[in-house]
Amino acid sequence: MSSVVNFRYQASDQLALLRMMGLVLKLCLTFAFAETFGLSLHSPALNTALIIEAIYLGFTFWLRKPLFNSDSGLFIALLLDTLLWITWLYFSGGATNAFISLLLLPIAIAAVLLPKWAPWSLALLSNLAYSVMLFTVPDNEMQHHGMDMRSHYLGMWLNFVISSLVLTTSVALIAKRLRRQEAELGYMREAQLRQEKLLALGTASAQMAHQMATPLASLRLLVDELKEDEGAQNITLDEMLLALSVCDTRLAELRLATESIRAGEFKFVTLAQLLDTLTQQVSLLMPDISLELKPSQQEGELCIKYDASLLPALVALIENGARASGEATGEQKVTLSLRQGQYGDEIIIAVRDYGHGIPDSLLTQLGHKIVESPKGMGVALMLSHASFERLGGKLILGSDLAGGTVAQVHLPLLTS
Structure with a gap:
């Protein structure tokens, strides 16, 4: 999960830029290329919708990092993006708009970054809106230069449905596998780092054990000499001998463990x-x-x-x-x-x-x-x-x- 959050932090600027480009595209199509692409701008409410979207995108741009850090925040942002796209499409030709496939963009983002319920929810909303716009198109708009365009628009609708299904299934599955592989790689990197630390600790332990052997042997000789002295306190010497015995035992165990582990013996x-x-x-x-x-x-x-x-x-x-x-x-x-x-x-x-x-x-x-x-x-x-x-x-x-x-x-x- 942490790897996904880090990815979102890195992609937040790119995602914000992509959403801004979507608004610029809407403005260009609405005020410069409407006749070129045959868009039907039949409502002055479209200008109000574009102003609201500009304010909304400016607000979410400043909050992009905390917003995209959580599943719920990112889903709400994509849900509002989808509703704004539906609003623009509705006021610019509906199902006859050639750019209606841009409704797939929020679905694709959700399929990559969010759990599987999120792209399915957006796909359901987009398909429902597309279906309503398709089956409410007036008959006169279904005619183009004397040709019946019903089958063409129906084919566009079916292609949209199939594309949304591909995004919510295949793309989401591939993204899930990539996130799982990234998590496994992260775990392997942590395990490798931990093993490197343990190797350093083991090397230091072996060196210290080797260095302790000589002074312990010298100390044992001194204790033996003191024990032969009649003025020595036997209780203190016995405690010292016990401590030395424990040290000798630990050193012997360390040597055996080192040899056994090095040889891989089980x-x-x-x-x-x-x-x-x-x-x-x-x-x-x-x-x-x-x-x-x-x-x-x-x-x-x-x-x-x-x-x-x-x-x-x-x-x-x-x-x-x-x-x-x-x-x-x-x-x-x-x-x-x-x-x-x-x-x-x-x-x-x-x-x-x-x-x-x-x-x-x-x-x-x-x-x-x-x-x-x-x-x-x-x-x-x-x-x-x-x-x-x-x-x-x-x-x-x-x-x-x-x-x-x-x-x-x-x-x-x-x-x-």
């Missing part, structure tokens, strides 16, 4: 195995978190596609949820539940926290691009979302009715 695991490994990781890396599991015996035997990036992505969701719960309730509590999708072809892993929730303004952005967040959720969620996408899944963030945020991970199930 394997299949049951949900029970995934939950067991996930529980162990949370207990080891984040012992303060209270993780409540709601697994199902039946769903635990289902298999999913797995690589080294899935587990860290789920851990990141649990960590974010625990932080939100801790800030709101003082307890880092997270509930994890499983259920099959509506059609049984996917599993939904729901990670629910008990925090204050995510603002609506961020819900549509988190997981898709880096956002400024005081809680630091932007990068972690974007990395998690990219990991799920690699496995054919997706991440959906929402609010729970009882409070808090629910992160739903949709992953495809292994089919036999």
